[in-house]
Amino acid sequence: MRDTIGNGEFSMPSARRTNAETNTSTDTGTLQRLSVNINSETAEKLRWYKEQKQTSITESVRRAVALLYLVEQESEGGNEILIRSKDGKSVRQLWMI
Numbered sequence: 001m002r003d004t005i006g007n008g009e010f011s012m013p014s015a016r017r018t019n020a021e022t023n024t025s026t027d028t029g030t031l032q033r034l035s036v037n038i039n040s041e042t043a044e045k046l047r048w049y050k051e052q053k054q055t056s057i058t059e060s061v062r063r064a065v066a067l068l069y070l071v072e073q074e075s076e077g078g079n080e081i082l083i084r085s086k087d088g089k090s091v092r093q094l095w096m097i
Contacts (some may be wrong), residue, residue, distance in 0.1 A: 034061070044059055046061070049064075071094065071096060072096065075096055080093055081093065081094035081095070083095075
């Protein structure tokens with residue numbers, strides 16, 4: 001699967017991925033093509049994450065959407081999203097607008 005990113009824009013081709021070793025599909029249904037426009041700052045953050053995690057743009061976006069969904073579901077359920085420092089002395093609350 002080929003992903004491209006540049007000038008604040010990225011696209012994810014629609015293709016069924018196959019695990020080469022088992023020849024089985026790795027998706028949970030039909031893949032959807034997605035084309036979005038993002039600003040340069042967001043594109044740079046996406047590139048950074050992709051490189052840090054050594055993954056594709058597609059997988060990076062999938063993870064971001066999954067995390068956003070989790071945060072929204074927990075917030076809507078009345079739960080708080082907290083970020084605790086390594087030493088445990090500081091706690092911040094994440095607020096979604």
